[in-house]
Amino acid sequence: MAINVQTAVDIISNLTLSLNFEIIPIENATSRICAQDVFATSFLPKFNNSAMDGYAIIYEDKNSELEIIDIIFAGDNNDKLLEKNSCIKIMTGAKIPENSTAIIPKEDIEELNDNKIKILKNVKEFQHIRYIGEDIKQNELLINIGDEINFSKIALLASQGISHIKVYKKPKVTIFTSGEELKLHYEKIESFQIYNSNTPTFISRTQELGCDVTFIGQAKDTIEAIKELVNNSLDADLIITSGGVSVGDADFTKEAFYELGFETLFDGINVKPGKPTVFGKIKDTYILNLPGNPLASALIFEMFGKILIQKFLGSKNIHQNFILGKIKDTFCTKKGKTTIIPGFFDGEFFEVSQKRSPGMVSILSSCNSMIIIDDEVETLKKDNLIKILPINWKFFSDIKKDFLTHE
Numbered sequence: 503m504a505i506n507v508q509t510a511v512d513i514i515s516n517l518t519l520s521l522n523f524e525i526i527p528i529e530n531a532t533s534r535i536c537a538q539d540v541f542a543t544s545f546l547p548k549f550n551n552s553a554m555d556g557y558a559i560i561y562e563d564k565n566s567e568l569e570i571i572d573i574i575f576a577g578d579n580n581d582k583l584l585e586k587n588s589c590i591k592i593m594t595g596a597k598i599p600e601n602s603t604a605i606i607p608k609e610d611i612e613e614l615n616d617n618k619i620k621i622l623k624n625v626k627e628f629q630h631i632r633y634i635g636e637d638i639k640q641n642e643l644l645i646n647i648g649d650e651i652n653f654s655k656i657a658l659l660a661s662q663g664i665s666h667i668k669v670y671k672k673p674k675v676t677i678f679t680s681g682e683e684l685k686l687h688y689e690k691i692e693s694f695q696i697y698n699s700n701t702p703t704f705i706s707r708t709q710e711l712g713c714d715v716t717f718i719g720q721a722k723d724t725i726e727a728i729k730e731l732v733n734n735s736l737d738a739d740l741i742i743t744s745g746g747v748s749v750g751d752a753d754f755t756k757e758a759f760y761e762l763g764f765e766t767l768f769d770g771i772n773v774k775p776g777k778p779t780v781f782g783k784i785k786d787t788y789i790l791n792l793p794g795n796p797l798a799s800a801l802i803f804e805m806f807g808k809i810l811i812q813k814f815l816g817s818k819n820i821h822q823n824f825i826l827g828k829i830k831d832t833f834c835t836k837k838g839k840t841t842i843i844p845g846f847f848d849g850e851f852f853e854v855s856q857k858r859s860p861g862m863v864s865i866l867s868s869c870n871s872m873i874i875i876d877d878e879v880e881t882l883k884k885d886n887l888i889k890i891l892p893i894n895w896k897f898f899s900d901i902k903k904d905f906l907t908h909e
């Protein structure tokens with residue numbers, strides 16, 4: 503029996519998966535999910551240092567003529583202390599004398615004769631000093647288990663001299679399809695056949711999301727052929743198939759699954775499009791059977807499959823987040839079923855895709871997001887606030903915009 507959207511989300515979100523890990527160099531860790539809590543091994547900065555090229559002084563001496571008694575470059579290990587009415591020339595990043603309480607930028611002084619300087623501007627105590635640990639404290643938690651490693655996390659790791667990191671192994675995903683009418687894009691096609699666009703779509707999408715993806719071909723519409731492909735894929739964490747699950751005379755996918763001991767987690771979701779979505783497992787391999795209709799399968803994958811992938815990646819972020827925006831035009835829908843509507847969000851308005859029949863292939867290439875409309879809703883009035891779920895979210899535009907925030 504079909505379940506509601508929230509129940510399907512809960513079933514997927516609450517799965518307990520046992521994930522494997524590996525240790526890899528941080529240079530290769532981009533987009534991987536951290537499998538350990540990472541703590542800072544040292545303070546950052548490691549020592550008090552100068553934020554400017556200039557002069558280290560004792561604050562109380564600011565109104566005197568100061569004699570330059572030394573020079574310290576970044577990387578020097580110089581322990582010289584300041585004396586009364588002296589200063590030390592210093593470079594940005596250099597360790598400051600232990601008793602220095604202000605740095606004077608070089609443009610704020612006048613050079614006098616006799617190797618002396620005079621300060622021309624007001625001085626604040628402790629100005630332009632970067633103190634030990636003000637950026638990172640030793641033993642501070644830097645990265646949580648389940649965080650995605652990106653450039654900013656790599657910066658943290660490198661700043662601590664951490665060369666390797668424990669990450670979850672990429673989930674192994676196998677993709678196949680069944681359907682006598684389908685041909686792969688590199689095969690010869692007859693007038694009564696169609697190209698299999700779903701398989702390349704999900705290969706690309708799951709790769710994009712960080713999975714290790716195997717394609718094992720297409721099954722003929724027979725129970726034996728489907729069983730052979732499934733049996734061949736039981737080393738995967740997840741099998742994604744599409745088609746063959748509705749009520750047609752050649753829809754054998756479900757039957758094949760059951761003959762292999764399929765344990766159903768849900769069979770049907772009360773959602774439009776994509777109702778005939780099946781999810782379950784055979785032994786330790788989960789199986790997501792999406793509808794054959796291309797737009798239906800793509801939207802169902804974006805709504806439910808992506809949560810599943812987040813789980814398999816080891817991410818702690820498994821809940822769909824949204825952006826509040828306005829609907830561009832009044833939109834009417836039928837009550838009674840939760841509906842997934844693709845569209846384009848320009849940063850302010852969400853424009854519903856006019857074409858959105860479940861069997862279409864072309865739609866998502868001109869959409870960047872979707873909204874999920876509750877089954878109670880009949881009308882969304884122009885400018886209503888709606889919750890927008892990103893699909894392809896590199897937030898650039900082909901229209902030049904004023905991106906500055908004004909009062």
Ligand SMILES: Nc1nc2c(c(=O)[nH]1)N[C@H]1C(S)=C(S)[C@@H](COP(=O)(O)OP(=O)(O)OC[C@H]3O[C@@H](n4cnc5c(N)ncnc54)[C@H](O)[C@@H]3O)O[C@H]1N2
Pocket residue numbers: 679680681683684696697698699700701744745746747748749750753775776777778792793794795796798860861
């Ligand atoms: N009498 C009924 N018929 C249908 C129902 C129903 O409730 N009663 N549900 C409809 C809905 S909704 C959907 S969705 C589809 C789902 O069917 P399947 O998931 O079994 O998919 P197929 O029948 O195999 O194919 C449906 C459609 O999609 C095309 N397709 C399939 N695979 C691919 C692929 N890899 N690449 C491109 N296109 C694909 C296929 O040619 C069909 O046109 O059932 C409805 N029928």
Ligand code: MOO
Pocket residue numbers: 773774775776777778793795798799860861
């Ligand atoms: O899932 Mo079907 O594609 O609802 O139309």
